[in-house]
Amino acid sequence: MTTTRGPGSGQADGKAEATRRSFLKSTAVATALPAVATTALGANVFEIRREGSAAGRPAGPNDRVRIATVGMGIIGFIDTRTALKVPGTELVAVADLYEGRRVHAREAFGDHVKAYVDYREVLARPDVDAVLLCVPDHWHARMSIDAMKAGKAVYCEKPMVQKIPEGREVIAAEEQTKSVFQVGSQFASSLVYEKARELIAAGAIGAINSVEARYNRNTPLGAWRYTIPPDASPETVDWDRFLGSAPKRPFDAERFFRWRNFKDYGTAVAGDLFVHLLTGIHKATGSLGPNRVFGTGGLRYWKDGRDVYDFIMGLLEYPESKEHPAFTLALQCNFEDGGGDGTLFRFVGSDGVLRVNFTELTLDRTGIKEPTREAVLKGYNSVVTFSDAMQKRLAETLKVDPPFVAPRTGAASYPEKFRVPAGYDERYDHFVNFFASVREKTPVYEDATFGLRAAAPALLCNESQATGAVKGWDPVAMKVTGRVTVS
Template structure:
């Protein structure tokens, strides 16, 4: 398996994804042999030039606003326009960012503007593909929330449009740019846990907000919501504020737990392991608590087979998501190898390594003596090294946008372009198909197509 590691290290050294965002973390201290060692991950500041980038927000809901707030923390970035289908969000945008904003319900009006360099797309999932393609065709760089498409069949059209455009397109699985993921990638490549054979991810929530029970404004009506435009690319229905404001619960607009949360875990895993994705997908689950008319489960389990490639050995993955977790929820990614394991979050990595030695005293003849023998070694627990982000770390979301802006200004690449984004989104979206059909689905992760 050493060949996998050589290939991995080669990719680690050459990949624009890592080189664009990770130079400071790669020099980190990692004392594998010491028990309970703590090492601090760091992030250096970089300048991006004096040109002011002018941004527009398309979709000003919770995640869109969070994206724009993070983007505006960077120097030489300003917001000039906002588009949303609910008037209340446009009013909020004016109050939050100023009267100078161009406000509209029609995203095409934003794309016509010459003062817009890039757009942030934070709409419901069923609009991601079309707005992304229209933005690229209009000459705008784009940052689109995950998943970048609503269905697997939309992926190649968007990828092809991006390749022809020559523009920068970033998918918003922001954890990719975390210090935790970057350190885990390095440790795996260096052999800290040996050869990977298993991974698991878990994402749990408990609060109504976390379970997509978003608030419904008192003034929600067809006067304040452009319901006709919202449905213009999907099934026509009478006005229903739940389907607009709690859109993640419905398959016409959202992609369920897998499209919302599994895709984050796939993105992180693929970055850490340098993988293209699984070849076999299965999912099960059910609606256990949030019986509010939603069309998607609130508990979802997925299992996946990853084939042996030049990049990594074969391994298995299990993912779990629970919206009724009475412990208040937790999130992690764990990668297991034949010499140890890593528990990974965006802000830290816990590395555990086996303390086994080849000259095990139990294999010696002397070990059979009733009283043992002088100098006999003790049983030891696994060593543990903890890597934590330094105080003042601005976070993965900030760094994801740093990567996006750097690529625009310097003509570089991003950590999550449409090819990477689709390879993370597709197996997540296929979980919905597996769940609905109650069957395995085979996926070609190299050519990115259902087999």
């Protein structure tokens, strides 16, 4: 049984750690995500699931992955609890700038878990194999780079960066250190989007031409108005450390506990939620990203002192590539959707439409309908405006229904529905994949390059919304190309 120790444990402990780390790198643990299988539940209804268990075999004491979480806010606790469900994981440390969260982390996970204020103390521990970074956006790049340079595997919550130039710095650190680095946008590992990718690649909807996606909310909590504890003060919060590279200002509990509402620390609605949508779309289509981005919106309802908008729409143009035809993407996030919240995708192609939500895909293959002879001659068509002689001539020419559109072959009865099993959690799958990569040094599902390609278009939506300019983006070189004139 290995004993958890802090920094400065001595040479003997260092040798034991080196042996254990070598084991982690060289031993294959069967936790890679299995392929997607489909089982019929009824007429045109199917369950999609993993072939076999995604959990893999229980890990032995020497191949356990010891984790530490930095940032014990809402997602910090959710991610930690999810990670600990994966066999062979153990929490040894946490870090947070608010005293109450450090206390609760030990209440929730045990007194053996060491709680720190400074994340660098976590990185200095030789027994920490992987860190979960669940911190405000303006800390993502700095902490990710520091952690990789400290020899840790990194699971960084989305968006990967607050500013686009930081993305190349994270990619460079990943390449230089050879660290396992995964962005925490769980749609990348979701059964739903793996099945969507399979269907699109198989031509189920024909040539894709457009995608519509929304992520709406209709509650104060959904609009980031999180509860502020009564004991919030400079004595219980390390305010200066929280600010980091952000502009200096006096202590403000609202900025600390509701940081997403402020440009200094977050990435607004697009950075928080468009990134999820873009991750799912890029996973399903295999796309590298758009080349033209336009965002529009504003602060419409939650006028509570925040300096970011609460409604945004984005229009993104995806150029033709070897992965897909050219298509247009329409995105929406609305924090005051009086009709209810919800997440929905529509992948639209020439042969059909694929509708996707958290738990289900619906494939409808109506396709482009071929008009009948009657519709051509007497329906909503220009023929009815021609002279009687011309209408008669066309009627003689058109003896049977015209084959304007080639009929689809092998068409089945539609729509078809594909559902995940009850209780399915794509976040768990994302962690299963992450820890498999930590043990086996295999590629992750969402590395730094994927992470930047999902984050950058969202951040460009922010810039476009603020300036009114259409933004250009090179999805291959991953660089801003300036203002683009729409032809």
